Amino acid sequence: MGFKGAPQAKQLDGSNLRIGIVHARWNQSIISALLEGVDTQLAKMGVRKENIVVQSVPGSFELPFACSKMIAASKTQTNTTMTATDLLASSSTNLAEDLKKASSTSLSTAFDAVIAVGVLIKGSTMHFEYISDAVTKGLMRVQLDSGVPVIFGVLTALTEEQALERAGISSNEEKNHNHGIDWASAAVEMALGTQEWTAGRFL
Numbered sequence: 001m002g003f004k005g006a007p008q009a010k011q012l013d014g015s016n017l018r019i020g021i022v023h024a025r026w027n028q029s030i031i032s033a034l035l036e037g038v039d040t041q042l043a044k045m046g047v048r049k050e051n052i053v054v055q056s057v058p059g060s061f062e063l064p065f066a067c068s069k070m071i072a073a074s075k076t077q078t079n080t081t082m083t084a085t086d087l088l089a090s091s092s093t094n095l096a097e098d099l100k101k102a103s104s105t106s107l108s109t110a111f112d113a114v115i116a117v118g119v120l121i122k123g124s125t126m127h128f129e130y131i132s133d134a135v136t137k138g139l140m141r142v143q144l145d146s147g148v149p150v151i152f153g154v155l156t157a158l159t160e161e162q163a164l165e166r167a168g169i170s171s172n173e174e175k176n177h178n179h180g181i182d183w184a185s186a187a188v189e190m191a192l193g194t195q196e197w198t199a200g201r202f203l
């Protein structure tokens with residue numbers, strides 16, 4: 001079976017991006033493999049480790065709320081940093097430069113994109129369907145309401161084998177592809193695209 005994912009649009013530079021990752025802890029071994037794929041691809045695209053913030057929640061149902069709160073928190077950090085910078089700048093001391101240097105090691109700007117990672121595996125009740133639908137619609141609402149791209153990194157698998165394959169850790173090598181790689185690429189592309197579109201330009 002050929003790889004289904006979307007080929008990357010073009011060479012993109014993530015070196016100035018701040019990325020949030022919110023992951024559920026259900027099905028932890030599969031989550032860990034997906035996160036490894038995300039981390040590896042973000043690094044490959046230049047996103048600095050110090051500009052990646054990771055938070056975890058119990059299950060996928062908590063992802064939309066946590067993403068919303070993390071985005072709001074990152075916007076608060078931006079305001080705080082800017083206030084401090086403005087204050088120091090007005091005193092025209094070299095502290096303003098020190099602050100800029102300090103903040104240049106890790107960004108304190110609003111997240112450019114957030115990746116929500118979860119693994120839902122169908123059980124014997126309708127729980128799976130209700131959570132899958134709620135999480136999908138919830139994450140879509142968070143990104144449209146906040147203006148920050150939220151990447152849908154939630155596997156909705158009918159069997160554990162399907163989830164293992166999509167995390168690249170099943171025993172069937174031919175079917176293995178770590179979807180975390182695709183989610184990281186999508187995060188960088190949507191983050192850069194949003195920067196351009198917000199400025200009235202196009203990628």
Ligand SMILES: Nc1c(NC[C@H](O)[C@H](O)[C@H](O)CO)[nH]c(=O)[nH]c1=O
Binds near residue numbers: 118122131
């Ligand atoms: N069955 C799975 C869950 N269930 C837990 C819910 O997501 C939620 O944490 C709970 O209902 C409390 O609100 N979560 C997963 O991520 N994956 C599953 O397979």
Ligand SMILES: CC(=O)[C@@H](O)COP(=O)(O)O
Binds near residue numbers: 125127131
């Ligand atoms: C996705 C789920 O909530 C599912 O794993 C729960 O299993 P069950 O439907 O057997 O309670």
